[in-house]
Amino acid sequence: MKRVLLASAVCLTVLLACGCWDRTEVNDLALVMAAAIDKKEGNRIELSVEIFLPRSQRGGGISGMGGEQGGAKGGGKATLVRSAEGVNIADALARLQEEVPRKIRWGHCKVYIFGEETAKAGIFEKVDFFQRHPEVRTRAYVYVSKGNASRILEVLPPLERDSGEVIRELSKLHVGMGVTILDLKQMLRGEGGAVALPMVDILSPRKGQHELETAPYLFGTAVFKKDKMIGRITQNETRGVMWLKNEIRNATVTVKEEEFEGSVSFHQIRATTKLTPKIERGKWKMHVEVKAEGDMVQNGTVLNPVRPEILGKMEKAFKDEIQNQLETALRTVQKKMKADIFGFAEEFHRKYPKQWHQVKDQWDDVYPKVEVTIDIKAHIRSPGAATHPAGIPEQEVKQE
Amino acid sequence: MIEKGKISSLHLAMMMYPTILGTAVLVLPGMMAKYAKNDLWLSSILASLAGFLTVYIASRLHRLFPKETIIQYSQRILGTFAGKTLGFIYLFFYVHLTGIITREYADFIISMFLPLTPISVVITSMLLVAAMAVWGGVEVVGRTAVVFFPVFTIPLVFFVILVYTDLNPRNLLPVMEHGIIPVIKGALMPETWFSEFFLMSFFLPMLTDSEKGMKWGMASVTGVALTMVLINLVTLFLLGQEITTFTYPLMEVARYISIADFFENLQSVVMMLWVLGAFVKISVFFYAVALGTGQWLNLSDYRPLVLPLGFLVFLFSLWDLPNLSVLAHFQEKVGPYYLTSIQIVIPLLLLLIAVVRRRSRKAKEADRR
Numbered sequence: 001m002k003r004v005l006l007a008s009a010v011c012l013t014v015l016l017a018c019g020c021w022d023r024t025e026v027n028d029l030a031l032v033m034a035a036a037i038d039k040k041e042g043n044r045i046e047l048s049v050e051i052f053l054p055r056s057q058r059g060g061g062i063s064g065m066g067g068e069q070g071g072a073k074g075g076g077k078a079t080l081v082r083s084a085e086g087v088n089i090a091d092a093l094a095r096l097q098e099e100v101p102r103k104i105r106w107g108h109c110k111v112y113i114f115g116e117e118t119a120k121a122g123i124f125e126k127v128d129f130f131q132r133h134p135e136v137r138t139r140a141y142v143y144v145s146k147g148n149a150s151r152i153l154e155v156l157p158p159l160e161r162d163s164g165e166v167i168r169e170l171s172k173l174h175v176g177m178g179v180t181i182l183d184l185k186q187m188l189r190g191e192g193g194a195v196a197l198p199m200v201d202i203l204s205p206r207k208g209q210h211e212l213e214t215a216p217y218l219f220g221t222a223v224f225k226k227d228k229m230i231g232r233i234t235q236n237e238t239r240g241v242m243w244l245k246n247e248i249r250n251a252t253v254t255v256k257e258e259e260f261e262g263s264v265s266f267h268q269i270r271a272t273t274k275l276t277p278k279i280e281r282g283k284w285k286m287h288v289e290v291k292a293e294g295d296m297v298q299n300g301t302v303l304n305p306v307r308p309e310i311l312g313k314m315e316k317a318f319k320d321e322i323q324n325q326l327e328t329a330l331r332t333v334q335k336k337m338k339a340d341i342f343g344f345a346e347e348f349h350r351k352y353p354k355q356w357h358q359v360k361d362q363w364d365d366v367y368p369k370v371e372v373t374i375d376i377k378a379h380i381r382s383p384g385a386a387t388h389p390a391g392i393p394e395q396e397v398k399q400e
Numbered sequence: 401m402i403e404k405g406k407i408s409s410l411h412l413a414m415m416m417y418p419t420i421l422g423t424a425v426l427v428l429p430g431m432m433a434k435y436a437k438n439d440l441w442l443s444s445i446l447a448s449l450a451g452f453l454t455v456y457i458a459s460r461l462h463r464l465f466p467k468e469t470i471i472q473y474s475q476r477i478l479g480t481f482a483g484k485t486l487g488f489i490y491l492f493f494y495v496h497l498t499g500i501i502t503r504e505y506a507d508f509i510i511s512m513f514l515p516l517t518p519i520s521v522v523i524t525s526m527l528l529v530a531a532m533a534v535w536g537g538v539e540v541v542g543r544t545a546v547v548f549f550p551v552f553t554i555p556l557v558f559f560v561i562l563v564y565t566d567l568n569p570r571n572l573l574p575v576m577e578h579g580i581i582p583v584i585k586g587a588l589m590p591e592t593w594f595s596e597f598f599l600m601s602f603f604l605p606m607l608t609d610s611e612k613g614m615k616w617g618m619a620s621v622t623g624v625a626l627t628m629v630l631i632n633l634v635t636l637f638l639l640g641q642e643i644t645t646f647t648y649p650l651m652e653v654a655r656y657i658s659i660a661d662f663f664e665n666l667q668s669v670v671m672m673l674w675v676l677g678a679f680v681k682i683s684v685f686f687y688a689v690a691l692g693t694g695q696w697l698n699l700s701d702y703r704p705l706v707l708p709l710g711f712l713v714f715l716f717s718l719w720d721l722p723n724l725s726v727l728a729h730f731q732e733k734v735g736p737y738y739l740t741s742i743q744i745v746i747p748l749l750l751l752l753i754a755v756v757r758r759r760s761r762k763a764k765e766a767d768r769r
Contacts, residue, residue, distance in 0.1 A: 021516040107665070131645060134512050139656050139664075182656065185642050350573035 027054075030102035033079060034164025036149035037126060038115035040085055045118065045126075047092035048083035048150035050162055051100065052108070079162040081153045089129040106135040111164035112142045112181070113200065115149035119222055119229035127188060127227075130181050138182040141171050144222040144229065146201040155202055157215035166215045167200050174249035176218030176238055188227060191349050191356075191363070192340030195224035196241065199232060223339045230339065233332055240329025243290060243322065244342045246273040252297065253325075255317040262301035266294035266318050269381060277347045279355055284366060286344055290376040292322060296383045299390075304397045305383040319378035326374055338368045402694050402702055405539035409612040412603050413620035415545035418552050419684045420451075420624045422677025423504050424593045425556070426648045426670070428628065429635040431732065433643040436586025439576055440643075441632040443586035448625035450744065451594030455621055457747045458601040459614035464754050466610065469602050470747065471695045477754045486746070487696045491689060493742050495709065498685040499716025500730070502526060505678035506717070507724050508648065513671055523717050526675075530683040531710045534690050535703055538606050541687050545680045552676050555669050556627065559650075560634050562657045562666075567637035588736040590628065597621060598743035602688040647724070686713065 034050040082099050086092030097104055112130070114123060130136045145152050153163055160166045171178030177198040179187075187195040201219035205211055221238045222229050233241070242248045251268040276287040296305055296314075303310045333339055345363055349356040359366050388397050407415075432440040465473040470490060475483025506522040514522065533540050576583065597617065604613050635649040638656060646652050651670050658664040689709055694702030721727050 021518070021521075022514040134515075137655060137665075138652055139658055182639065182642065182652075185645070186640050189641060189645075350570060353574040353577040 024103065028102055029105045030100050031105055031107075032109040033162050034111035034113065034153055035106075035109055036113040036115065036145070036153050037089065037118050038149050039117040039121055044085050044087060045089065045092055046083050046085050046150065047089055047096055048081055048153055049096065049104065049109075050079045050081050050153040050164055051104075052162075053078055053080050077156060079153075081150070083150055089126055106133060107137065109164075110137065110140045111168050112140055113149040113152055114142070114144045114197070116144060116147055116222075116229070118149070119144045119197070119224070122227045123224075124188070124227040127181070127185060131185065136181070138185075139180050141168055142179050142181055142184050142197055143167060143200045144197045145216075146199060146219055152200055152202060152216050154212060155214050155216065156212050158213060159215065163216050167198075167218065170218050171198065174242075174247065176235065177221055177242060177245075177247060187341070190343070191345035191360070192343060192367075193226055193345075193363070194339035194341045195227070196339075196341035197222045197224065198238075223333065223337050223341060225337075225339050231337055233329070233337075236325070237329045237332050240325040240327070241333065241341065243271070243273055243326050244275070244288065244329060246271075248273075253294065253318060253321050255314070255321045257317050263298075264296065264301060264305075264314055264317070265298040266380065267297045268292060268294045275342070275344070275347050277344070277351050279348075279352055283371060284348065284359075284369070285371045285373065286347070288326065288372060288374045290322060290326070290374070290378075292318070292376065292378045293381050294318065294378070295381055299383070299386075302389060302392055302396060302398050304388055305380075306387050310398075311380055311383070315378050315380050318380060319376045322376050322378060323374055326376075330372055334370070334372070335368055338364065340367050344370060402700065403538050403606055403691060405537045405542075406606055406608045407538055407542040407603065409607050409609050409616040411542045411546055412600060412607060412613065413616040413623075414549045415542050415603070415680065415684060416597060416600055416617070416620045417623050417627075418545060418548060418677045418680040419599065420593050420596055420620075420681075421552075421627055422674075422679075422681035423501060424590065424624075424628065425631055425677065426508060426650050426674060427504070427731075428590055428593065429632050429649040430643055430646055431589050431728070432586040432632065433636070433641075433649075434586075435588075436582050437577070437641070438571060438573075438636055439583050440586055440636065441629045442576070442583045444590050444628035444632055445625060446583060446587040447590035447594050448621055448628075450591040450740070451597050451621035451624065452618060454595055454597040454744055454747075455600065455614060455617035457744065457751055458598055458604065459617060461747060461751050461754070462601060462604040462610065462613065464751075464758070467605050469605060469692060469695060470750075471692045473754075474750060477750050477757070484696070487692070490742065491692050491696060493738075494685060494689045494692065495712055496716055496720070497739075498682060498689060498713045499720055500727070501678070501685060502682055502713060503717040503721050504727060505674070505682070507727065508674055509671070511724070512648070512651065512667070520714075520718065523714060526679065526682060527686075527710050527714055530679060530686050531706050533679075533683040534687045535706050538603065538687065538691075541683050542603075544683070548676045548680055552673060552680075553627075555673055556631070559653055559657070559666075559669075560630065562659060562663075563634065563638060563653055566656060567634065568640070569637055571636050571640045572633075589731060592731070592735045592739040594621065594624070595739050595743040598747060599684060599688050601747070602691060686710070689713075 031052040032049045033052050036048040038046040038048070040046050082096060084092050084095035084099060086095050093104065155163050157163050157166045160169065170176060177196060179197050184195065184197065199219045199222045200216045202216050203214045205214040218235065220232050220234045221241060223231050223233060239251065248268060248271045252265055253268065254263055254265040256263040270293040272291050274289040276289065278285040278287060299305055305311055305314060333341060344367065388394065429440060432443050436443040461470070461473065465476065471487040474486045477483065478486060502523050505526060506519050509522050510517065510519055533544055600617055604610060607613050631650060635643055635653055638653055639646065639649060643649050651667060654666040654670045657666050690702045690706050693705050693709060721730070
């Protein structure tokens with residue numbers, strides 16, 4: 001008797017394990033994959049979400065979607081885009097829920113895109129939503145789009161499941177900056193008072209393809225002062241910023257010099273950047289130390305890279321090119337925009353807490369005058385899988 | 401003695417560890433960082449001194465009255481009336497505290513995982529399970545704690561390994577930017593957690609090897625302090641100054657983990673930690689309340705009291721705190737005085753009185769001879 005009671009009690013606990021009032025079925029959820037926030041008239045915002053479509057719900061695809069290829073996987077769209085307007089994100093979300101028959105869930109959303117107008121108007125208030133909502137992931141990436149943000153969600157990239165996934169993968173490849181919500185919050189509250197977010201735009205579709213059958217790509221970096229966007233730097237300058245922020249992982253550096261009569265490309269294998277702040281006789285200085293290591297991937301000159309002297313010359317060119325990238329970035333961001341997106345303020349604060357507190361309020365004036373010295377140690381690890389330059393008779397290859 | 405069961409001092413140490421950390425892991429880093437900023441790890445080391453002191457007081461009192469708990473020896477030290485009054489204060493204090501802890505547990509579950517579930521359901525289910533453990537006696541409470549000990553500690557270590565690549569140790573600098581004062585301020589709150597080590601005085605009479613009680617108690621304080629430092633450093637290295645903006649920083653650490661794009665969303669592991677830790681904590685507090693009430697009323701068994709006391713705890717958890725802000729205010733502004741005075745200051749005074757009395761008695765006996 002006792003055993004029967006015990007066994008039935010154990011079975012009954014299963015009823016409790018299903019989550020009581022908060023039981024949710026997957027088929028009652030609308031999983032948001034990416035979200036876009038645009039500014040509308042009269043201080044209102046428009047929230048657009050890209051919702052994952054389960055395979056059984058996918059239709060036959062939109063007509064004219066590139067004929068044979070038939071759009072994305074499985075012959076139908078993988079996602080659905082819906083938008084709604086509201087006073088703030090939460091309000092727009094409530095309106096949005098009125099259009100979507102399933103409960104909107106943020107747990108899977110890994111991409112948030114601000115429209116350019118929103119970014120210029122300020123993003124403080126929006127970031128609070130990300131932090132307060134228990135489902136939003138702090139590891140999700142944040143972007144600024146050129147123009148309207150919702151159009152980024154609307155495109156149907158052929159190679160990935162949805163457009164949010166495309167830019168997230170791009171950030172993970174480190175071809176541009178990757179800024180998570182946590183990074184964004186840290187920058188917003190940081191001492192420097194500046195934020196850098198990667199920008200996205202849509203590739204223009206190839207000839208003959210449907211206008212939606214294209215993909216977003218990283219398009220430079222948006223620079224913010226406080227929480228307002230003040231400008232954009234190019235992809236090239238972004239490289240320099242990434243060098244300074246020690247975020248370079250995957251770079252190909254191409255050097256073109258008169259001396260070589262051609263161009264040489266190196267692929268970055270390893271790179272680290274160290275910032276060392278210094279205050280000498282009241283002058284604020286930042287010493288940047290870069291260590292880069294790369295392999296040769298293309299040699300368009302007649303020089304034989306196996307020769308140590310020639311490799312040494314190439315190393316120097318490699319080094320100069322990196323230096324050039326750093327200087328370009330510094331010129332634009334430090335001198336022109338006067339935005340401390342490199343985290344110089346934190347570095348000074350960490351090393352010189354006392355002096356820092358004296359200039360804290362005038363940092364905007366001090367920062368552009370910080371003297372930056374750059375020290376680069378570039379090293380070419382190997383000339384790749386080839387020795388002599390290809391396609392040139394051996395006697396024409398220069399050994400020196 | 402009411403309790404016939406016995407536990408070893410190692411069990412006691414393993415029981416106290418989750419009892420202190422159970423609720424500390426999630427909320428403490430944020431609260432400490434509010435005052436100590438990036439020196440919060442120093443604060444937890446400073447606060448652990450309170451833990452060592454508490455263990456010392458509890459063990460000294462135990463040595464003077466080896467078979468009794470504070471409910472009983474307070475009567476011997478202060479006389480029946482004053483002793484009973486003090487005993488009542490203690491019982492009230494622990495019922496109140498158990499209620500607060502239960503509420504803290506339930507608030508996290510409600511706000512993070514089960515927003516639609518009524519809070520009374522979450523509280524009741526936890527209290528019923530804890531009541532069952534208390535009903536089973538000290539051996540059940542102790543053994544469940546021992547079983548849960550590795551389940552509680554191993555995930556913490558895993559978090560550190562998994563989130564390692566995202567950590568930025570430079571967040572530690574500058575150390576003690578504003579001097580020692582913020583560190584002391586930051587230590588006030590964790591100190592209340594460490595003062596809860598006084599609960600071990602209820603278990604010391606049941607040890608099979610009570611002479612090792614103090615040693616293992618100290619070991620437990622050390623373990624708790626080290627774990628707190630570890631958690632503080634991990635949250636600091638990952639979140640930086642942002643620590644203060646999160647209600648549950650460790651939760652953010654777990655959510656931030658992402659290995660190869662598929663091993664992610666580990667918040668359920670945090671939930672497991674929280675439920676296990678809270679269970680051990682609540683059952684230990686509950687046990688102390690039940691046993692103490694039995695001793696206070698001179699009963700031969702405390703078991704009939706378990707359910708009524710559970711109901712009382714339930715009411716305290718619901719009525720005392722309307723929301724999370726009040727709870728945070730209580731922990732910040734009231735807790736340091738309330739918990740410290742009852743769990744450190746009063747026992748210290750009792751110890752002093754007992755020692756002085758014993759000395760004078762011995763002196764008189766010597767005079768008589």
